[in-house]
Amino acid sequence: MSAAESLGPALLGRLPSEVRKPAYDRSALRPGIAHIGVGAFHRCHQAEYTDDLLAKDFDRWGLVGINIRPPLLGQTLGRQGGLYTRLIRQNDEVEARVIGAIVRVVDSQESAAPALEVLSSPEIEMVTMTVTEKGYCHIPSSGALDLGHPDIVHDLAIPQAPRSVPGVLARALELRMASHGRPVTLLSCDNIPANGIILGNVVRAIAERRGSGLTDWIEANVAFPSAMVDRIAPATTGADIDTVEERFGYRDSGVVVGERFRQWVIENRFAGRAPRWDRVGAIFVDDVTPFELLKMRVLNGAQTTLAHLGVLGGFEHTSDAMADPVLAAFVRRMLSEETLPTLMPVPGISPPAYVEQSLARLTNTAIRHRNHQIATDGSQKIVQRLLNPIRDRLAKGESIALLSVPVAGWMAYLVKASARFGRAWRVCDPFAERIAAIADRVGSDSQALADAILAIDAIFDPALAASGAFRAHVIAGLEGLLSNDPMGFVGQACVVPTDARLKQPARSA
Template sequence: MSAAGSRENLGPALLDRLPAELRKPTYDRAALQPGIAHIGVGAFHRCHQAEYTDDLLAKNFDRWGVVGINIRPPRLTETLDSQRCLYTRLIRQNDEVEARIIGSIVRVVDSQDSAEPALDVLASPEIEMVTLTVTEKGYCHIPASGALDLDHSDIVHDLANPEAPRSVPGILARALELRMASHGRPMTLLSCDNIPANGVILANVVRAIAERRGSGLADWIAANVAFPSGMVDRIAPATTAADLETVEKRFGYRDSAVVVGEQFRQWVIEKKFAGRVPRWDLVGASFVEDVTPFEHLKMRVLNAAQTTLCYLGVLGGFEHTFEAIADPLLATFVRRMLMEETLPTLMPVPGISPSAYVEQSLARLTNTAIHHRNHQIATDGSQKIVQRLLNPIRDRLAKGGSIALLSVPVAGWMAYLVKASSRFGNCWQVSDPFAARIAAIADATGADSKALAEAILATEAIFDPELAANAMFRAHVIAALDGLLSRDPMAFVRHVCAEPIDARLKQPARSA
């Protein structure tokens, strides 16, 4: 089928007529039975875990079809159901495009209005593995401690209404209770979100609810459920109209569920399973005893670079990551921050040179075909800065190292939310669980950088009190926030790159 042919919608009947250059499922999808449930069927899952599963089914066909579950927007049932859950995965590298049809998802369930559809899937004896990409805030935990946030509105609801839960922890706890009461089959719950020790965090929040349920549920979970940690990596920005048009014009069919990613992909999984497990290690994933060194490397280097570039990029007037890192000043700053202050905090990672990983990560961000918006990356920053920036800062302080550079993106996150407040002109819309709190602080304190920073640092859910009380950390953040809220924030970044921020700390703060 050529690009000049009729524009049919993607579906099973079209597969045999697609261009030969398009890789398609080589296994019998009609015989594929579900064995995996995935919560959070967004672009990243379809560009990462679903692709690994597609590879596995092609190599070693087994009962590992994926049932997707969405408990938050978007609603994908109509989109994917109309295509029998087939979709196109595009790989973009500058001017190059490579396309592939993924067939590992067999069904998608929308459970935004009621938990019942999700519970029916998760409690089914055929499901033995559950994977999750629900973003950091989906765990309803306190970022600074990792404990279940008992004041979270969804958790309050779920504890009062355990049979009709709203939250991810509540839904999982109820599904496990149903499994215990019916067939009792074991299950592995594998987090694929960017949270340090994400398996531990997932176990914490689910078990905290189970303990409050009683009826032996917590003990049953301890004996029958595994919570391995996992590290996932592939940059997968939001799909654009141009991506949909690329598929239609280049390959001659319509697909409303296209996803886009870079060439690089990685998946590291802790060897800690209950029952059967998909052998993703046969198709490029790594099963390891300890994920921690890998997750520290990724979060503190690649993710920290993304976080730094998104906030400084927005403040500098750049829309996308590739545009921000193309700026010589920001590229110099982020490279120096990673090389000088982040690398000394990393654990040794088998077979990986940390400095080479930095260069590889920064090179990935220069890909001009990946239009990752800085505002998209900035979403939910309060849930991300602990592991990406605050933890390495804490490690540096413990060893007496400089934090002059690492403190700047922390202040960048503050400035980003502060400038979205009415007091600072509502410069842009933001999406962050602490946005309203930061806006209230900005309205109350005005442009006094010291008062602003100190009030934000008092947010214990993000900044643990010991770190927030550290005089060096406070001074660096106050000075950086003062500079980034000035009329020329890039002049401040240039100053930091030219000389240590410590010299600036001796100067009086900018007046309001």
């Protein structure tokens, strides 16, 4: 085998013995699942579960990967026949496995037509998706379809050539109804609370504007189960690709990297046949909510907290932030004292043990998860990870001193990307320009900054924004985090009683 030979079907039989290979006949595999958003997470998670299922109980559950946003799949997975290497990295350990569940890839960035052809096909019985929070074109604070979103405006005007995920799905369902009428399950695998409900809401909202009986057909033939997914899978680097060639002797442009831990909890509500992922480690339940809240508020809440505060403290990766005693102590206390009391009982899981397990996962030095990557689209994430638990605690008259700090951290992260603060770093967030404009307009006054940002009702529910306690904590947090010593503020927030801090006179940052 040539040192630089590329991964592909012809190479499978000549891979090194230490590289795990698909344990089934790929030539016999037929598509039954379509997945929208074939990025690192899907290839580390749902595609791996499907690969496991095919090895255990072979059936017609091959995956067709679809991207309607960059990157182009044909240039990577397409050239490799859908094959790619999944690396598990745990500190100094590296484990390689070639995943074979993807039978075909479809690039549909220029036109929706290729995606619609796959999604409306009678052979597709399950559609999964990882399109990020903003892909649902919903209003984070309410969960409703954002009718002012440019792509939604376009899709409502030109439904035959949709641009958005909800528009593409609604059109695909319309084509299914008009042709063969076979049922289909649409399964969201994104970190959104009640993601199945949100997906159903946005698709039905478009369908209702189409008429033609589409809404009634969807009610009778389409399921939108909710799901909770978990595995840390950072963006692939050139070093990851080089690792495969150097250690295993072949070239793979589709490498993905993940941690050993994985979890998938799926609401047991399907339309027609569904893959039995529960036979290979997934959990089918009647109600995903307890698992969802646990993961989003603990693990994801910790990630969002460490990402924004970590950048403000000068740390590049999550593991770097966790290695800092101040940040590690802060996030552990925040989760233990303020987040855990907002959770529902979770069958078979001890929440305090889950906190420690989650924080231990974030210390993995081999997972080079950049804080800026985790901070991407923070405005779409803070509602479920931070604002909802804050609302729950305020309703019971309980302290929100610690949970408010990462909310202020998200604000400070975007504010410091403004011209007023020297554009400290580049950010990627749907509200980045709006918050930068606020910072440029009001300057460095923490109270004015907080008031203007809290007035963005697409993120902050007006009732929450009107809370005097919440507002006071956010102002204090923003002032401290925009100061010359943000980590000093975090350390103080972790040890000084809340009331004592709020009684101190406010200062301008």
